[in-house]
Amino acid sequence: xxxxxxxxxxxxxxxxxxxxxxxxxxxxxxxxxxxxxxxxxxxxxxxxxxxxxxxxxxxxxxxxxxxxxxxxxxxxxxxxxxxxxxxxxxxxxxxxxxxxxxxxxxxxxxxxxxxxxxxxxxxxxxxxxxxxxxxxxxxxxxxxxxxxxxxxxxxxxxxxxxxxxxxxxxxxxxxxxxxxxxxxxxxxxxxxxxxxxxxxxxxxxxxxxxxxxx
Amino acid sequence: xxxxxxxxxxxxxxxxxxxxxxxxxxxxxxxxxxxxxxxxxxxxxxxxxxxxxxxxxxxxxxxxxxxxxxxxxxxxxxxxxxxxxxxxxxxxxxxxxxxxxxxxxxxxxxxxxxxxxxxxxxxxxxxxxxxxxxxxxxxxxxxxxxxxxxxxxxxxxxxxxxxxxxxxxxxxxxxxxxxxxxxxxxxxxxxxxxxxxxxxxxxxxxxxx
Numbered sequence: 001x002x003x004x005x006x007x008x009x010x011x012x013x014x015x016x017x018x019x020x021x022x023x024x025x026x027x028x029x030x031x032x033x034x035x036x037x038x039x040x041x042x043x044x045x046x047x048x049x050x051x052x053x054x055x056x057x058x059x060x061x062x063x064x065x066x067x068x069x070x071x072x073x074x075x076x077x078x079x080x081x082x083x084x085x086x087x088x089x090x091x092x093x094x095x096x097x098x099x100x101x102x103x104x105x106x107x108x109x110x111x112x113x114x115x116x117x118x119x120x121x122x123x124x125x126x127x128x129x130x131x132x133x134x135x136x137x138x139x140x141x142x143x144x145x146x147x148x149x150x151x152x153x154x155x156x157x158x159x160x161x162x163x164x165x166x167x168x169x170x171x172x173x174x175x176x177x178x179x180x181x182x183x184x185x186x187x188x189x190x191x192x193x194x195x196x197x198x199x200x201x202x203x204x205x206x207x208x209x210x211x212x213x214x
Numbered sequence: 215x216x217x218x219x220x221x222x223x224x225x226x227x228x229x230x231x232x233x234x235x236x237x238x239x240x241x242x243x244x245x246x247x248x249x250x251x252x253x254x255x256x257x258x259x260x261x262x263x264x265x266x267x268x269x270x271x272x273x274x275x276x277x278x279x280x281x282x283x284x285x286x287x288x289x290x291x292x293x294x295x296x297x298x299x300x301x302x303x304x305x306x307x308x309x310x311x312x313x314x315x316x317x318x319x320x321x322x323x324x325x326x327x328x329x330x331x332x333x334x335x336x337x338x339x340x341x342x343x344x345x346x347x348x349x350x351x352x353x354x355x356x357x358x359x360x361x362x363x364x365x366x367x368x369x370x371x372x373x374x375x376x377x378x379x380x381x382x383x384x385x386x387x388x389x390x391x392x393x394x395x396x397x398x399x400x401x402x403x404x405x406x407x408x409x410x411x412x413x414x415x416x417x418x419x420x421x422x423x
Contacts, residue, residue: 006235006236007229007235008227008229008234008235011236013224013227013229013236014229015228015229015230015231015234018352018356018359018412019355019413019416020229020230020231020257020258020413021224021225021229022224022227022228022229023224024224035224036225036416036420037352037355037356037416039352039356088380091380092376092379097379100376100379103376104376134233134253135252135253138232138233138255141232142232145363148363149363149364149366149369150369152366152370152373153369153372153373153376154373155316155319155320156320156369156370156372156373156374157376157377158316158377159304159305159316159320159373160287160299160304160373160377160378161380162304162307162308162311163299163304163307163308164288164289164290164297164298164377165290166297171384174311175308175311179313180313180315180316183315183316183319184315187319190363190364194363198232198233198253199232199233199234202233202234202252202253203234
């Protein structure tokens with residue numbers, strides 16, 4: 001972890017996201033393409049911060065209906081019952097399978113909330129050109145990128161339940177609007193993480209006098 | 215202190231995708247991996263016979279994926295009333311009920327994306343195995359990189375297990391062949407991903423052209 005690192009951007013080089021080779025900027029040509037593989041290149045992902053904010057704020061807005069509205073309705077001859085994500089977890093917990101309850105709780109409640117919080121933190125720190133712990137913030141970004149997909153768990157659970165419980169005489173399960181909002185949150189936070197450019201975390205280290213030894 | 219070396223040979227350099235720091239490419243020992251000196255990102259690896267193994271795993275994944283879609287995942291029985299569901303059937307049902315968004319999301323992450331992955335891997339690796347140069351290698355590698363996070367077989371498998379557990383309290387649950395095909399597909403897909411190093415594809419493509 002030497003901090004004398006020279007970045008590609010400082011030398012006017014473009015790093016390729018597909019093959020990671022370096023290409024030099026050609027003056028007076030519009031778009032730059034990778035010399036080896038032809039991928040269109042940018043010094044940083046275009047409009048990374050504003051795009052990530054847009055996805056993230058939409059994610060925040062949909063996070064509320066995703067948790068408040070029922071994700072599924074169970075109808076039987078005698079009664080109908082609506083389940084939110086949280087009540088589904090409570091059901092698993094009270095029926096004795098605390099480990100499954102824990103898995104669903106982490107995947108459906110903890111992971112989306114942590115993703116929203118971490119991405120917000122990263123965006124704010126990047127916009128303030130913070131030099132604080134770039135290595136740890138990059139690790140946070142990688143974790144968010146890695147765990148994001150596991151939030152889809154509840155959508156798959158509802159899908160299988162809807163498909164299997166089709167017994168007209170006994171019960172039917174239908175999808176609730178909470179599931180739609182929840183799916184949208186997962187997609188929005190995943191695309192937000194993809195739009196975010198982790199290189200922005202390291203950029204403040206390159207300008208001005210270097211901060212104290214870290 | 216090589217930051218200002220006089221004549222930089224661009225093909226020897228590599229830029230970290232996570233922190234943009236420049237480093238020199240070094241030959242790796244067999245099975246080794248190069249990591250960024252600043253942020254520890256995985257830059258490239260050496261996979262002995264990687265493409266060959268990736269191809270073998272992809273063929274295996276193809277057959278498992280076909281089985282997983284041809285048979286029901288699970289069934290339930292309540293007082294003689296039976297019901298079974300396949301993945302395709304589940305997506306189709308959601309679509310029919312008007313939940314096009316959820317149906318698209320589930321279909322995309324469990325049917326479309328794995329198909330694209332398997333199809334493109336075969337498209338890329340079979341000709342290279344036979345030492346034929348293919349024209350579409352660049353867009354194929356780009357699509358594979360973009361599509362990867364949206365392939366959610368392992369999440370889907372866990373979702374099936376959770377839903378079956380919920381149903382077990384209410385009805386007799388029977389697992390289907392497809393469930394085990396899905397289960398087998400997960401390690402096979404991971405193995406194929408571990409063996410597949412895009413860097414080796416670039417080298418092979420460069421060598422052939």
